[in-house]
Amino acid sequence: MSLRYFCAVHISVISLISFTVNLLAIVILCRGKCGLSKCITLYLVAMAASDLLVGITDPFLRMTIGINFPYSLLNITPVCVIIAFLVFASTAVSVWLTVAFTFDRFVAICCEKLKTRYCTERTAAVMIGAVIVLGCLENAPRCFALVPNYVFDNLPMGCSNKPTYYTSSAWTAYDVTHRVLTPCIPFFLILLLNVLTVRRIVAASRVRRGLRGSSSNGENDKDPEMEKRRKSIVLLFSITGTFILLWATQAIFSIFRGIAKVPVDYTPTGNYYIAEVTAAFLQLLSSCTNTCIYVVTQSKFRAELMNAIQFPVSAIRALVSS
DSSP: OOHHHHHHHHHHHHHHHHHHHHHHHHHHHHTTOSSOOHHHHHHHHHHHHHHHHHHIIIIIIIIIIHHHOTTSGGGBHHHHHHHHHHHHHHHHHHHHHHHHHHHHHHHHHHOHHHHHHHSSHHHHHHHHHHHHHHHHHHHGGGGGGEEOSEEETTEEEOOEEOGGGTTOHHHHHHHHHHHIIIIIHHHHHHHHHHHHHHHHHHHHHHHHHHHHHHHOOSOOOOOHHHHHHHHHHHHHHHHHHHHHHHHHHHHHHHHHHHHOOSOOOOSTTSHHHHHHHHHHHHHHHTTSHHHHHHHHHOHHHHHHHHHHHHHHHHHHHHHHHO
């Protein structure tokens, strides 16, 4: 099986999975029965919505439809430009929402005085709105860098970077800035915040164990505060850890591509092409993982998911029996 065929098949599968799992996550989380605070729920819904948009625009509209149906309406240049903008903007928003969620949990765990003012539903809404606006503004210039690939019946078709994009110092500066903003800085910030959070958790756990050990009467009671904190930490580290693993190849490849001064081989069997495809594949896979994480780490989410799955089955049974 060729690499191109493998990518085409698996990209279509990723698009279908991303659409299904993220839509399910949005519906379940919006019901508010998962035992999560409104602040966390708002972040998770926003992350699921951005991942849903990534799964629709990048693997489906841009790759599957764009490659297999080159003369469809989606390949008309203005539509192609809009799709390209949505791909980059939704990816940037998805990445920075992960950073915003990580920072929110860092404040909740490490900053007791700031927690009551920052970790609120209103602050979460403001942060999500700011991330969406800034993500769109940062990627808006890309619309002016795209030109048609060819003209078919007086209709401009396709879109690709104009030649000056690779020679102009302004576009080079923009491209470097984009690579730094997504994913290099988010990658570093998530690692840093997680390290600081772990330090705080370890220190707080030692203090609480010491206090409970000196005040207990020999009973091995569970600490409800530590149990609540443990669940929050498992959710945070699962999301950020998966993000780091799946984006690591893209981050390293992005840095290499920015500083490499050697000729690159874009043939389907070339190492450069294989590395680029692998990085893109893992990046797209990150849009499908959060719902799986919720299922593994959140018992109430699993219960709601089972209810959602059983509802159509119960409805069909009731219809048949009647």
